[in-house]
Amino acid sequence: MFAAIASGNPLQLSTEVPNSGGLQHTIVLSSTKPKSYSHISLFILPNVTFPSEFAGTVYFKLSPTEEFKLFGYLSAEKPSAIFKVKLPNANMNSAADPGDGLGEIDMEDDTPGGGLPSSNISELIIGISIEPKDQAILKLQESKAKQTALQGSSSLVLARSGTNSIATPGQLARVxxxxxxxxxxxxxxxxxxxxxxxxxxxxxxxxxxxxxxxxxxxxxxxxxxxxxxxxxxx
Structure with missing residues (x-):
């Protein structure tokens, strides 16, 4: 039903989550090439008729053990979205361009010594949940408001676990x-x-x-x- 492309890599199709009745789908972006900056295009397949009263909320996470975080949605009126992915050590001065999503996916590194983590963008997992459109829009609005209150901006950050434990200047400098x-x-x-x-x-x-x-x-x-x-x- 859905597909995603990480820039410079082949298209990858979604698979249905077992026992979800076709309402949940995942895409694991594998065989991707790490870059300083990259983009992920997510879209509804052309041969799919998507009900106008529903939306597919879009979630991301960096590994199977982490929790999904909400970033945007797809619908009959918006069948595609582009998300900007920033890998570790990317040029922080480049202008942000969140595209049609709620914000930029900021993939930070918490491995000792900094640099690219041992497992990079190939861990990125996209989750899509089909639900009533009104409910999906309300959920997105609440998520965006919460992130704005917490971070002082409209960007959502998808960070590796462990960065919330920063307590000293040295830990901040390492991460x-x-x-x-x-x-x-x-x-x-x-x-x-x-x-x-x-x-x-x-x-x-x-x-x-x-x-x-x-x-x-x-x-x-x-x-x-x-x-x-x-x-x-x-």
Whole structure:
């Protein structure tokens, strides 16, 4: 009934989940090639008549042991969707393009030493559940609202288990090395931009100015951490 294509790879058909009465389907994306960025196209097969009063909610997970996470839907009015998949160590500065899904599928790595995990995009499993359209749309709206409240954005993140246990700067740097570097650079640049306004003729600045910057920085970070995204070199 459904099919998916990971960019640069062959089409793969869905299979019915046993004992679901044809209401649940899965697609395991195997034989795929890891890339810095990739896209998955998911669609209803052309010879399938999909009832207009139903929708197929689309879920993703990275391995059979993890839980599915909701990302979008298919229907008679929207028979296809494109999801952007970001592999570990991808260029974080590239513009996000979530396509027709709820958001980007962010495949983060929690393996020691960083880099590509031992099992990559080939683990990606797509689950599709056919249910009444009104019910599906409500579920999607609730999921999107919940994610927005938790993350402060409309992107849904599909991350490997274990990333929620980050408790120290070192753990953060191991799981998200590139993002940690970018965060450090933003903080240093913010301090530089502030302190250069107080240089004396010899190019020095009082340590009290640094203390003032730090107090202001912590207060603003607590109120609106996203201001760091706007920090640029003068």
């Amino acid at each position: 998200y090395p590139l993002l940690t570097q970018q965060l450090a650079a933003k903080i240093v640049q913010h301090a530089y931009n502030y302190l250069t306004g107080f240089l004396d003729p010899q190019g020095n600045v009082s340590i009290k100015r640094f203390d003032t910057w730090w107090d202001k920085f912590k207060a603003r970070l607590e109120n609106d951490a996203q201001f760091l995204d706007e920090v640029t070199q003068d």
